[in-house]
Amino acid sequence: MGRVRHLRRLVVELPVLRERDDRRVERQGGRVLPEVPPAGTGALRRPGRPSATAARLLTARALALLAGVAGWGCSDGTGPSPAPPPPPPPPEPAAFELAANEVLTGLSQPVFLAAPPGDARLFVVEQTGRIRIASEDGQLLDDPFLDLSGRVGTAPEGGLLTMAFHPRYTDNGQVFVYYTDTGDDTVVERYTVSGDPDRLDPGSAKRVFALTQRRRNHNGGMLQFGPDGMLYIFLGDEGGAGDPFGNGQNPETLHGSILRIDVDGGDPYAIPDDNPFVGEEGARGEIWAIGVRNPWRSTFDFSDNILYVADVGQNEREEINAVPAGEAGVNYGWSTMEGSACYGSSGCDMSGLTLPVVEYVHDGNVCSVTGGYVYRGSQLPEVAGHYFYSDFCTGFLRSFRFEGGQVTDEQRWNAGSLGAVSSFGVDGAGELYVVNLNGSVYRLERRQP
16 A cells, blocks of 8 residues: 655755856066156165166166067067957856746636647636636637536535546547536536537537535545546545545545546446456445545656645645655555644554655645646756645745655745645646636746846
8 A cells, every 4th residue: 555655855945146246357467667756856765775877777777678578569570469368257147036927817716727738729727617718829719618607516616627638639639627516526527629629519528427525625626647548536535624524544435535547448437457446345446546635736747757646734734745656556644644744643553654745834824735747848947847836825836856756956936926826737838837716827937137
């Protein structure tokens, strides 16, 4: 059931680089002569000094010598020219900083953003039931990609929550959506693009998965296809404080779990043979991992083959987990633990549990982690490989690298508050976006000096 992972946080502050005041030092090749008092000043002659007459002779000889030296630089070519002074060193680069620039406004409670690889459009999920398209020039189309407004629930954590493009979307046009219905149950459906590439065909709806829920919160809310082509469904613990139904550690229920299903191998899906609970009496074969409370935003990094699970905590801790994408049967600990601490008791059995790689406690106004993505775009090479995340209440922007099983290069970016961050998103070129529930979308860019 996995192995215990130890939390290690390494905070590395970005250096503050300042331009240096470079000064050139000019150097003369000739000798510097002592000042000679002008005639008639009555300067006293000191012992060992030449007489005034001798001084005048010395001065004349020195001037003649200097005149000869100066003649080396004349255009008659009789002597070498002095070497030019070295160029000043180039200025040191300015510190790299990120800015969140607003690119979309006027949305109705946006909670997710996505795009197929190579597609210049942005697809924005609105919690109220629509998927909107922003064209390449940044304009929101009037007609939605899909409209489920009359079919989704209205609970604060319900509604239309996410979407996922099939890995062969360019060939089959399939899109999967995750929502809570008017009875607050969880539903996953498949749709197919119509003859208009900017519209899904409402008549193509195919229900893939449904799950009854007794409470109106902790709905999970994430769908993503993994590197193996399977569809992963991230489900909450069914709601209520402290896991009242005991779902987190129970493989006989789908709540509080991450599911892995094959949407191409059966109708409506098939259970992969290598899922960890297949064949175990009483357990649900769809389960890939257990012990999550509300994994609202989780994602795979295909480059490093890592699954990042950002799990919203109860009252004390927010956590981010990182495990190899192919590691089956992971137990993330809820409700035995909240983050790296035992939940509701002074001691607990941690054996077989996977601990978070990053967590933060509820001090100040933080309340709920919003997981993001590992940056794999081309415009910000300084943060390549950084996993970005935020908090719904404070809107901070933070990131870290996860390499060799260790957290490195953790950053707290000075991007100001991004507001109620409901999600991150990635466009067709791999650039990163931040979604604000209040109606805006921001793109992460290099801050200009």
